[in-house]
Amino acid sequence: MARVTVETVDHVARLAHLSLTPEERETFARQLDEILAYAESIQALDTRDVEPMSHAVTSEVLRDDAPAPELPRERALAAAPDAADGLFRVPRVIGG
Amino acid sequence: MSALTDLSATEIARRVGARDVSAEEIARAHLDRIAATEDGIGAFLHVAAERAVEKAKQVDAGLAAGAAAPPLAGVPVAIKDVLDIEDVPTTCGSRILDGYRPPFTATAVARLEAAGAVVLGKTNMDEFAMGSSTENSAFKPTRNPWARDRVPGGSSGGSAAAVASGMAAAALGSDTGGSIRQPAALCGVVGLKPTYGRVSRYGLVAFASSLDQVGPIARSVEDVARLAGVLFGWDPRDATSARIDVPDFPTGLDAGAGGLRIGVPWSFLEAGVDEGIMTAFRAAIDVLRSAGAELVDVALPHAAHAIATYYIVATAEASSNLARFDGVRYGLRAGHGGSGGAGEPPQLHERARIHSAREDALNHMYGDTRDRGFGAEVKRRIILGTFVLSAGYYDAYYLRAQKVRTLIRRDFEQAFATCDVIATPTSPIPPFRFGERTADPLQMYLADIFTVPANLAGIPGISLPCGFAGGLPVGLQILGGPFDEATLLRAGHAYQAVTDHHLARPPLKRA
Numbered sequence: 189m190a191r192v193t194v195e196t197v198d199h200v201a202r203l204a205h206l207s208l209t210p211e212e213r214e215t216f217a218r219q220l221d222e223i224l225a226y227a228e229s230i231q232a233l234d235t236r237d238v239e240p241m242s243h244a245v246t247s248e249v250l251r252d253d254a255p256a257p258e259l260p261r262e263r264a265l266a267a268a269p270d271a272a273d274g275l276f277r278v279p280r281v282i283g284g
Numbered sequence: 285m286s287a288l289t290d291l292s293a294t295e296i297a298r299r300v301g302a303r304d305v306s307a308e309e310i311a312r313a314h315l316d317r318i319a320a321t322e323d324g325i326g327a328f329l330h331v332a333a334e335r336a337v338e339k340a341k342q343v344d345a346g347l348a349a350g351a352a353a354p355p356l357a358g359v360p361v362a363i364k365d366v367l368d369i370e371d372v373p374t375t376c377g378s379r380i381l382d383g384y385r386p387p388f389t390a391t392a393v394a395r396l397e398a399a400g401a402v403v404l405g406k407t408n409m410d411e412f413a414m415g416s417s418t419e420n421s422a423f424k425p426t427r428n429p430w431a432r433d434r435v436p437g438g439s440s441g442g443s444a445a446a447v448a449s450g451m452a453a454a455a456l457g458s459d460t461g462g463s464i465r466q467p468a469a470l471c472g473v474v475g476l477k478p479t480y481g482r483v484s485r486y487g488l489v490a491f492a493s494s495l496d497q498v499g500p501i502a503r504s505v506e507d508v509a510r511l512a513g514v515l516f517g518w519d520p521r522d523a524t525s526a527r528i529d530v531p532d533f534p535t536g537l538d539a540g541a542g543g544l545r546i547g548v549p550w551s552f553l554e555a556g557v558d559e560g561i562m563t564a565f566r567a568a569i570d571v572l573r574s575a576g577a578e579l580v581d582v583a584l585p586h587a588a589h590a591i592a593t594y595y596i597v598a599t600a601e602a603s604s605n606l607a608r609f610d611g612v613r614y615g616l617r618a619g620h621g622g623s624g625g626a627g628e629p630p631q632l633h634e635r636a637r638i639h640s641a642r643e644d645a646l647n648h649m650y651g652d653t654r655d656r657g658f659g660a661e662v663k664r665r666i667i668l669g670t671f672v673l674s675a676g677y678y679d680a681y682y683l684r685a686q687k688v689r690t691l692i693r694r695d696f697e698q699a700f701a702t703c704d705v706i707a708t709p710t711s712p713i714p715p716f717r718f719g720e721r722t723a724d725p726l727q728m729y730l731a732d733i734f735t736v737p738a739n740l741a742g743i744p745g746i747s748l749p750c751g752f753a754g755g756l757p758v759g760l761q762i763l764g765g766p767f768d769e770a771t772l773l774r775a776g777h778a779y780q781a782v783t784d785h786h787l788a789r790p791p792l793k794r795a
Binding site for chain 2: 196197199201212220224227231242243244263267268269270280281
């Protein structure tokens with residue numbers, strides 16, 4: 189089975205854009221190791237020829253592909269921590 | 285409890301509809317009750333008093349103008365803070381949504397209001413609905429009205445506590461792994477998790493999209509059925525909402541337990557249930573048998589794997605859903621949030637270095653925002669979910685869990701070939717003391733053993749009070765086949781017709 193180390197937690201935290209404190213890294217590594225050890229029980233089940241179930245809804249319901257009025261731009265931007273000129277603003281990443 | 289806050293949702297709708305009492309009087313009585321009781325309970329994150337009185341007046345004006353009485357005329361409801369209401373703050377129990385006021389209203393809330401219900405406010409919850417005790421709220425604990433040193437359950441703990449303590453006649457919760465049924469059980473009220481797809485999730489902040497479902501909490505099955513009749517139905521704004529007819533719920537509610545085949549998964553219950561809870565459970569199914577039901581032994585051989593399966597599937601979906609909280613479009617932004625000055629254009633050889641430094645600045649903004657905005661349980665689940673989806677582990681964990689999910693659903697399909705509903709205790713443990721289980725997340729997860737299978741299978745479940753163990757409420761869970769809420773409600777109402785556990789009220793104690 190997979191063993192969760194502090195390095196595993198660091199790697200996954202980077203993937204998930206999470207900054208963790210040293211205490212969190214240690215605690216999460218220990219707790220996730222315990223949780224995954226418990227979850228090991230499903231490895232013993234025979235799942236040959238079993239289809240994975242991603243959803244309880246069997247018939248996919250699609251709505252009509254018709255344009256309709258949605259949120260006005262200023263309403264969509266109203267909750268942003270930083271917006272200007274009708275756009276969301278983030279720290280500069282390109283150009284220069 | 286003053287007379288008006290003691291009324292059931294059904295009775296309020298009848299009296300307001302008959303103009304025997306005004307929706308405004310009902311709203312003010314419940315707001316007074318909140319003012320007197322809330323300090324000792326902590327059920328609400330936001331009380332929208334002015335808005336409530338305004339909406340109540342509109343209901344009264346409509347009736348005065350001769351409009352037909354709507355099914356929830358004047359019924360005061362509390363809304364779990366995971367559902368959006370236009371211009372009312374939504375926090376999801378999290379600091380990361382600090383200051384967010386959504387520009388739209390959830391369909392479930394809009395349906396209640398269109399049916400005459402009056403929203404009192406938003407209720408406390410575990411952050412992003414991740415938890416079974418409401419202790420993961422970033423803001424405050426909610427106390428169990430029956431024992432204030434104990435948790436109300438979760439994640440819809442605020443909604444259950446508000447209804448139990450008479451601050452609201454009914455409430456909305458959301459249930460991803462038991463978050464309506466378990467707090468309903470721990471607070472001695474009724475909670476219904478409908479079939480996946482039954483209630484629109486438009487305006488519900490997503491936790492685990494293949495599992496989440498919105499549902500009602502109230503003090504009787506009759507009240508829950510009344511709310512279900514309003515909430516259920518297709519919504520073009522939710523692609524997972526089912527186009528299936530909704531029965532007229534009050535009809536058939538009185539059909540009784542006669543001829544009902546109730547499956548009991550005895551071997552699954554050996555997993556370890558508190559003795560007092562087991563005694564109350566046995567007594568409850570005996571009551572149903574005396575009322576004419578037949579008890580059938582059923583097997584759910586894969587249900588023992590439900591917790592492992594659930595905590596892989598749910599965290600994987602959560603890690604994806606919660607990626608949207610990045611400090612760009614709403615809520616909190618931490619760290620170097622500036623947009624960067626223009627300055628002199630740098631030399632070519634400088635650009636690569638600056639570009640990388642700027643990427644780092646953006647990544648730091650994401651990381652700092654999410655670090656400051658999310659609490660420990662949310663981070664733990666994002667990390668677990670990201671791990672089970674990551675290269676090298678996807679097949680062994682996520683894909684395998686999805687296959688076990690199929691096995692769990694098949695168990696139910698086979699069981700429902702020999703019975704109409706399945707009965708279990710809702711929670712294997714009684715309400716626990718604050719802090720008692722927070723240090724060990726796995727122990728907290730294991731207490732969801734009887735509720736998570738229904739979410740994995742997509743079937744409906746209801747929890748209703750079936751007595752007390754050591755002075756603390758015990759919940760009876762009844763599960764049904766897909767879209768067969770009518771039979772659950774019939775069974776639950778038959779039980780409440782011959783018992784009075786649902787009429788018990790927590791001791792009055794002013795804060």
